[in-house]
Amino acid sequence: MIEKTILERAFELARNGDCQCLDDIRRRLSAERYSHVDDHLAGKMIQKQLRREIKGALRS
Numbered sequence: 677m678i679e680k681t682i683l684e685r686a687f688e689l690a691r692n693g694d695c696q697c698l699d700d701i702r703r704r705l706s707a708e709r710y711s712h713v714d715d716h717l718a719g720k721m722i723q724k725q726l727r728r729e730i731k732g733a734l735r736s
Contacts, residue, residue: 682710686717690729693736698726 686701695701705713717723
């Protein structure tokens with residue numbers, strides 16, 4: 677089985693509505709044993725994109 681990259685999984689979590697903020701995504705990724713979560717989600721653009729996805733998921 678091919679695992680998803682940390683960013684693929686982060687966007688999946690943002691879109692599915694289970695996570696309501698970036699900290700929720702960080703916790704889930706860490707619980708799923710992804711490493712260097714904070715490093716991967718540190719960029720302002722990534723954070724902005726994830727927040728937009730979270731907001732969209734919460735609206736639907």
